[in-house]
Amino acid sequence: MRSIRKTLTISLLTFGLLAGLTTATLAYLAAKEEAEELFDAQMAQMARLVEQLAPDDASLPLVIENEEPWTPAHPYEEKLSYRIVSNAGQVLIASPSFPAWIDHEPVDGYHDLDHPGENWRMFTLIGEQGQNHIQVVQSDKARTEIATKIALTNTLPILVFLPLLCLAIWWQIGRNLKPLVTLSEEVSERGSGHLDPVRLQEVPTEINGLVRALNRMLQRLKLSFERERRFTADAAHELRTPLAALQIHCENLFAELTDEQSRRSGEQILSGLKRMNRIVEQLLHLSRLDPQERLADNTPLNLTELCRELIGDQIPFAIARQIDLGLTAPDTDLQAKGHALYLSILLRNLVDNALRYTPRGGEVTLELENQKGQVQISVIDSGPGLSEEQKQRVFERFYRGHNKSDGSGLGLSIAHQIAELHGSEVKLLDREDGKPGLVARFTLPG
Structure with a gap:
């Protein structure tokens, strides 16, 4: 049987997770792309600044060998470098971290440079006639690290929000389906004796x-x-x-x-x-x-004494049928909770049914046993027994099976209802000793 709550929870959580992960992925890619654009703009801005500050003198001596190294203020500072190249292709000045393997021949615009061990991104600002060229390079590894950190920073709130969204979906589904659960429990607990209208505080x-x-x-x-x-x-x-x-x-x-x-x-x-x-x-x-569902008061009673009186009442009928009728019970009287009148009707119907269907010369035994705080009552006969189909139908009203007698076909139906009133069930079993016959058994709380 399919559960509405389970189906809704799984489907909504699946859609929510897919939507959240898709949003997070798109946000991550967009943030990373924006970071790359920002880095390119930073390189161009740096080139423009150096162009404004550097003199337009092609005869400046090469000072890169004489420049004193400095201590970086930030780990990524060395990943961004610049150099000035004259129109003749001579390096006039360069950052100490500028890769020496890069060709001096300037090419205008952005370029990706592949080099064993590390890739670089370069921007070249071509000077006009008589002006120097500015080259700015940045490590691709540094750009990727920074862009990833920026993208993760933008994506993290979405990832943190997803579990909260799943929890909110689960809670809201349970909260809004609660009236259905209450209605189901209300109806399932009703019987023939409780047919009052269903009253819910809030009905969707x-x-x-x-x-x-x-x-x-x-x-x-x-x-x-x-x-x-x-x-x-x-x-x-x-x-x-x-x-x-x-x-x-x-x-x-x-x-x-x-x-x-x-x-x-x-x-x-x-x-x-x-x-x-x-x-x-x-x-x-x-x-x-018929109109009762459960007995309101199950008072303790002496079940053994009740069975003795029943056997005494049925002795004349058993003698007339030439049937050996007896009671098997512990020496100490057994106590049980139940309604004395209804239990006497139940036992009388079971014993009477066994006497009517047991052939002459047979035996019927009413047996009481103490089973871990409960009393087990069994009516054992030596009759022809019942097929599995008959065992299922014998509790129907007016059903008398193939073994016709002078019974009414109501005895076992009444016995079954009385057992239900006591929270029990009459079970029809074959005899355990292998002999032909039937065992009608039910239990009562001790």
Whole structure:
């Protein structure tokens, strides 16, 4: 799944860095070019100054050998030199640092001189008839060093600004996308019991329509769930009394029947009524569970005692089915946090489901174990088990699989919802001992 923040951050940082580096490069090249132009102007200015100060006398003696050397005031001073050349090509006077290998023949204008070890830049000012020629040279190495320093000085602020720009982009993207993150967290934490409108302190214009549409959808869902719960509860409640009365009348009628065929028909009618009564009871439980997301108060209870009472209630049904029903638990009673009524419904549904699908002569065991501060509850049967596809679908409402029984197809769905109310999950596993059967397991905080 693509992240908007990550995509925006990477793209904007990439564009920002490219723009900043391009600007810095262009600024560096421009500053270096301007520095070169400045150095050329400096050479021309120096030549003009020397021309104004030097006498126009071609007979001046050569004084370069007699000139006393001086101490440079700056390291780059020796990199800029001049000399005066007569019209006859004779050097009249020259700086001590002026390269002696340069040809005396003057050529007007700027020239680049290549020499092993160091290159030079020269400017020659050709004098008019009867005047001397002025030559000014400068080390190319010095020019490059100075131009680079000037260019870096102009570029450095841009390079320092780039990290600050990247940090500002990252911070602004996070700050402006915060409403989206808040909206995502707000919606992801909601369940069927929390369908109130989403309320954000600041809603950006771009997602204002999304928030309004989401709130309308939540409102419709809330009304739909309420109508469904109300209909289920009302229908189950209305059916409960007439079905109970009908079952009593059917039992009275069945007691008076003597004909074998009539008694078999009566048994089928009575079995169907019992199944309808069970469906009504399960629907009532389901209507109470639907609107809740988490139990508000999970009080400590004696889980071992709760399981003993459940086993005692289910013994008659197990005897009728010729199934060995038992409880395996530590000697010390285990405590768990949960709702006693709902947990009893959950355990009863799991045990009842195991008894209904276990063949005669089989066994069903309710097992309690202490697992590092948590209580693990397992209902183990010796039935035919379930395929992987059935394990995924068995928690759907009214799904009864291929092994038909007199169940309603709601027991495991209710058990699954009660487990979710306690922050747990019912898992259906194969038996670990390799025998045929199924293990329904969930955990509770101790």
